[in-house]
Amino acid sequence: MNPSSAADVTDQTPPAATVPSSALHEIFRAAEAKERQTTTPVLKLHVGDPYFDPPQEAADALHDALRRGDTKYTGVEGILALREALAGKLAAENGLDAPVSRIFVTPGSAQGLTALLRALAEPGAEILLPELHWPVHLQQSLLAGLRPVFYPLGPGFRPDPEAILAAAGPRTRLLxxxxxxxxxxxxxDARAQRVLLEGARERGWQVVSDEAYEHYVYEGEHFSMASLERDLPQHQRIVHSVYSFSKSAAMTGYRLGYVACANDRTAHAMSVVQEAGIISPSTPIQYAGLAALGARDSVAANAKLVAHNRNVLLPPLCAAGLLAELPAGGWYAVLDVSSTGLDARTFADRLLETHSVAVVPAAGFALRPRLSAAGQVLSLDVPQWARSLVRIAFCGDPDLLPLGVEKIIHFARTCEVERAHG
Ligand SMILES: Cc1ncc(COP(=O)(O)O)c(C=O)c1O
Structure with a gap:
């Protein structure tokens, strides 16, 4: 249910039943329905699934694990060999001092984030999220019983650390x-993260750092906030870091991620949440992950492929006035289609209908829920500035994406001309 008014919700409605499904989910289904109806392939610019494949080593290790019968439960935290390899990766690439006792293998980083927020949530506490965010972060926060507070983003959607700290309320506990x-x-960048960490520490918050796209940085460098705490005793650390095999190793369907908890208290809570939620991560998939970790060349090669797409595909969107600037990292670009006179939802629906191109209305990435005292979502607002935003993913096939971009520009032009002629 996506509640549209408080009247939909009674005291008996479970809060989870009021959490909105994401805009991603909806467009995913619409694109599939369109393909079934027409047999014309849809150009999929909506989904963050890459066109390149996981390393062969991962598939081989998966088969080997299955053949030798490595199919039993593991510990809730995952197999030791993988966690040791992850500790090595985190030290070498992220500057973290994360002992295996605080590293958890999770079925995708999405489940890792869900478990971590459950582990950290105090009843009724507030979590600070960016005002334009991955909608799953909002779902995860609400499902953990947290009350989201949104921090403002400046020009180019860049957050100002001081504005983030100023957005907090007396019940804020998580950033x-x-x-x-x-x-x-x-x-x-490191400077902004340092200011945020100091602010969080002064205010007694914990920080969740989602670094799923750590290997896709085109301007500047990836920086892991937890590296600033490497010399502190564990009980003083507050930054919990979350990573994924989905993006770096193109292993989206394997469902494999990991969490490095800042301190022992959170690691204990995380182990309970993992036990209650999953018992243990999939055993054969963990062996695949271990093998993938050994294939670092493929990570660098993947990053180059997406960087190429960014550099070639996105400039025409800038020239068409739909994209303000090239994104510094990640797999996505946020287009502003206000020149077409259409809101993002109508733009996305009509683009899919008439041109078989799927994009996501990013208005769904800026939902503002109004909550009851019990944490039920009573209504969802979308700020005016977000109503004309559309997200595209540029991790897809470079042989197909240019056509998708061309069609977006053509469709936008047509709408602009229609609008100009009343
Ligand atoms: C910001 C962010 N974090 C985490 C994830 C989850 O990835 P996975 O669960 O596949 O590891 C995604 C997926 O799109 C994402 O965009």
Whole structure:
């Protein structure tokens, strides 16, 4: 249910039943329905699924694990060999000092984030999210019983650390950062992260750092906030870091991610949430992940492929006035289609209908829920500025994406001309 008015919700309605499904989910279904109806392939610029494949080593290791019968439960935190390899990766690439006792293998980083927020949530506490965010972050926060507060983004959707700290209320306990960000592509530099960490520490918050796109940075460098805490004793650390095999190793369907908890208290809570939620991550998939970690060349090669798409595909959208600037990182670009006179939803629906191109109305990435005291979503507002925003993914096939971009520009032009002629 996507509640549209408080009248839809009674005292008996479970809060989870009032959490909105995401705009991504809806367009995913619409694109599939369109393909079934017409047999014309839809150009899929809506979904963050890459056109390149996971490393062969991952598939081989998966088969090997299955053949040798490595199919039993593992510990809730995952197999030791993988966690040791992850500790090595986190030290070498992210500057983290994360012992295996605080590393959890999760079925995708989405489940890792869900578990982590459950582990950290205090009843009724507030979490700071960017005002334009991955809608799943909102779902995860609400499902954990947290009350979202949105921090403002400046020009180019860049957050100002001082404005983030100023957005907090007396019940704020958590700050979520996502660099490189979905959907904005913004990369938070070390200076900004240092200011945020100091502010969070002074206010007694914990920080969740979603680094799913860590290997896709085109301007500047990826920076992991938890590296600033590497010399602190564990009980003083507050930054929990979340990573994914989906993007770096193109392993979206394997469902594999990992969480490095800042401290032992959170690691204990995380182990309970994992036990209650999944018992253990899939065993054969963990072996695939271990093998993928050994294939670092493919990570660099994947990053180059997406960087190429960004550099070639996006400039025409800038020239057409639909994109303000190239994203500094990630897989997505946020287009503003206000010149067409259409709101994002109508733009996306008509583009799919008439040109078989799927994009996501990013208005659904800026939902403002109004909550009851019990945490039920009573209504959802969309701020005016977000109503004309559309997200495209540029991790797709470079042989197909240019046609998708061409069709977006053509459709936008047609709408602009129609609008000019009244
Ligand atoms: C910002 C962000 N974090 C996490 C994820 C989850 O990825 P996965 O669950 O596949 O690891 C995604 C997926 O699109 C994402 O965009």
């Amino acid at each position: 979520l950062i996502n660099s490189p960000a979905n959907p904005t592509g913004v990369v938070l």
